[in-house]
């Protein structure tokens with residue numbers, strides 16, 4: 405979709421637009437009463453996503469050293485501050501960047517490899533074997549570069565990741581400019597580079613120790629994969645380690661009914677009650693999916709420090725179900741939005757999840773169109789999502805003291821005329837091709853639709869090279885006669901040994 409004619413036309417006069425819109429200051433010193441800052445970003449509409457839902461007309465944000473130092477009417481901001489660089493906001497909405505609360509970013513390299521399968525079949529017969537065979541540090545670096553590009557282009561500025569080789573992922577994220585919570589996966593059976601729990605746990609702890617406080621945009625964490633792939637003792641061990649290290653925990657939780665059945669059979673309880681008993685809800689936990697739970701479990705989550713991440717596309721695609729998000733919000737659960745990995749989505753565009761979340765819940769349950777207003781859906785991907793992901797003090801809204809994670813959306817396409825309600829437009833009408841600017845931590849990562857920190861052509865070429873290796877290894881010879889053949893090859897060539905399947909684990 406990025407190559408649509410509209411986008412092409414808009415990007416063509418880039419040099420002229422950039423010269424007109426990004427005005428490097430010619431003034432040597434601030435005027436009397438003015439203070440100098442690094443950056444001012446303007447917007448015809450500034451949708452702050454603060455608690456009061458403040459929207460400014462003809463507003464601006466002053467940024468210094470990566471922090472938002474002032475928000476207000478443009479005239480007032482520019483009377484008080486003079487910036488080294490100004491991004492114009494004519495015909496644009498300025499809003500906080502989105503927070504993707506759950507993904508496996510490097511899995512973009514498995515995009516479209518195995519679709520239309522039940523969750524456990526997909527995971528066990530396709531994804532785990534593929535990961536065992538192909539995922540290494542090089543795979544993660546290549547996948548993460550491509551994922552960074554996609555996220556920068558689709559207004560995500562922060563994400564919570566759960567994937568292998570998180571140290572390599574961290575180096576790529578540091579260079580591409582995004583903000584991330586990178587959690588190291590730990591699992592009871594063999595996984596890429598690991599024999600089982602002991603070595604994956606040790607590596608996760610070593611990663612968290614190495615990256616704690618090391619980089620301002622990167623938070624390391626631990627990820628016991630799920631209650632059906634990690635034993636109770638090991639989950640407890642992960643919780644204790646996360647608390648000792650002061651790092652967050654991420655986990656898949658209550659994703660589908662086969663998980664519910666497994667947990668009931670093994671432990672005679674439900675997934676949320678099971679992990680609550682192991683201390684998971686007392687930690688800084690980001691729980692992904694949270695589809696199958698009762699109202700008592702919602703109250704347990706609401707009373708806890710944990711956030712629940714709604715992944716509507718992934719849950720629909722794997723037939724997992726629809727999370728009762730409106731009821732969770734009513735009961736005070738901190739809810740955010742995620743894409744999940746691109747192997748089950750099949751992209752990392754959180755913008756799509758906002759619209760889907762806004763629509764989906766109106767069509768189920770009591771079929772109440774007021775159950776998920778546009779502003780609520782947008783909050784799940786901004787301030788509310790940041791709180792659910794443990795980043796509430798850092799990002800998610802345009803407020804003084806938060807880091808400057810900002811995006812500008814153009815309203816100039818005729819598709820968006822007329823404009824009555826800007827929040828309605830952002831949720832129901834705007835497309836990711838309307839995104840023009842992405843700023844993270846005060847650094848401009850995308851300007852006039854051009855990503856500055858990732859070489860898109862090189863990232864795509866690297867990904868194609870990796871895909872060719874995967875096809876070769878699966879015996880398709882890179883003929884490219886459709887990935888469906890590859891899916892069959894994976895199932896035939898790489899089944900997970902019976903004794904390692906999660907349902908046979910003790």
Ligand SMILES: [Zn+2]
Nearest residue numbers: 656692744745
């Ligand atoms: Zn996931």
